[in-house]
Each structure stands twice: as C-alpha cells, then as structure tokens.
Amino acid sequence: MRGFYEQQAKHYLVEFDHSTLEHNSYLEIQVRIGDDYYTVNTWYAPPYREADWDVLVVLAVSVSLVLIVIVVLWAMRSPRIERKCGQCHRWIPRAWNPCRHCALTGHPARLVVVEGESKLVGQIYFVRRDSTTVGRSANNGLVLDVPGVSHRHAGIHEHNGRFKLVDYGSLNGTHVDGARISAYYLRDGDHVMFGPVRMQFRLETG
Numbered sequence: 001m002r003g004f005y006e007q008q009a010k011h012y013l014v015e016f017d018h019s020t021l022e023h024n025s026y027l028e029i030q031v032r033i034g035d036d037y038y039t040v041n042t043w044y045a046p047p048y049r050e051a052d053w054d055v056l057v058v059l060a061v062s063v064s065l066v067l068i069v070i071v072v073l074w075a076m077r078s079p080r081i082e083r084k085c086g087q088c089h090r091w092i093p094r095a096w097n098p099c100r101h102c103a104l105t106g107h108p109a110r111l112v113v114v115e116g117e118s119k120l121v122g123q124i125y126f127v128r129r130d131s132t133t134v135g136r137s138a139n140n141g142l143v144l145d146v147p148g149v150s151h152r153h154a155g156i157h158e159h160n161g162r163f164k165l166v167d168y169g170s171l172n173g174t175h176v177d178g179a180r181i182s183a184y185y186l187r188d189g190d191h192v193m194f195g196p197v198r199m200q201f202r203l204e205t206g
C-alpha cells in the first residue's frame, strides 16, 4: 500500500510569511480538485524561535523591583527594631540589654550608662577580662559614638581580678567620681566619665 501512495503523491508548495503566524498556529488548508474540496490540517510549530524579549524585560524589571524592596526594607529595619551592639558589632534586637551574644562570654565587670546620649542611657556593656578600649572609632572594644568622646579615649585592663582604667590622652579626659584621672583602679559602684558619657562600674564578685 505504501508504494501506491508514493506513486500517487503530488507535491505542492504553499508559502506563508511566518511573521503573520503565531507560534503553534493551527492551519487548515483546503485543496480543491475539480468540484471537490479536501481539507489538510497541520500545525505551524517551528523548531527554533528567537527569545521573547518582552517577557525577558518584564521579568528583569520585576526581579529588580523585588530586590529594591528587599534592600529598602533591610535599610529601614535597623534603626527601628534593631541596633548595633557597641561591643560585638552585631545587629541585635533593641530589647537586648545587655547584648546576649556578649553576655555568653561571662564577664564579671560591667559598665552601665547613667548619663549622656538618651539612646545610650541604661545601656549595659561588659568589660572584657584582658582589656577593653573605649572610644568613638569602630575598632574599639566598647564603641561610644558620641561627640566629646575621643576616637581612642581610654582603656580598662584587668590584672589579677582588678580593673585598671587608663586614659589614652583623650581631649575631654576621663573622670572618676568627678576627678580627672590618667590611671585608676576601678571599684564596684564608681562613676566613670568618658567625655560627656557617665557610666557606673559594676563588679560581680564570687
């Protein structure tokens, strides 16, 4: 039977401009032979197709918008619900006082802000066992980003359980209970001033 059809086959070329056809168009071609009509059905489904730039542009714009929203939300969250820890420099919830990351290291000595910038009052900082530098620069162990505090203001060094406070030549000085000091061994309850920031030194014993 196959040979019969091949023998009878007549080939005609029907040309379409492909730009007038949608991808996967359903084509119905009528062939008239004498008074009879025959219908031939086929799909226009080219194997290769150029990238659909409209879709790509819409996709790129959508992804960009989502990224912008994420960045804006990230930038907005920090001052309202989080703050940067002045000691470990991590973003932590505002309610954490003292910082729970810093508390894990179990320091016996603390400094509590009693006077200075309103956002700092009540803030609890730990004094590290070896040494803690205090100042405005971000590389200090305890960052006090407050006008009047020197970039590298003072340091607290621990020797055999005693905490020695040393002024590093700060502009506005370091004061303990009203007196300007260059070096001083801190006692529990002392009030220390680094420039305009007053802090109380607390030492847990036992």
Ligand SMILES: [Zn+2]
Residues within 6 Å of the ligand: 085, 086, 087, 088, 089, 090, 099, 100, 101, 102
């Ligand atoms: Zn911390």
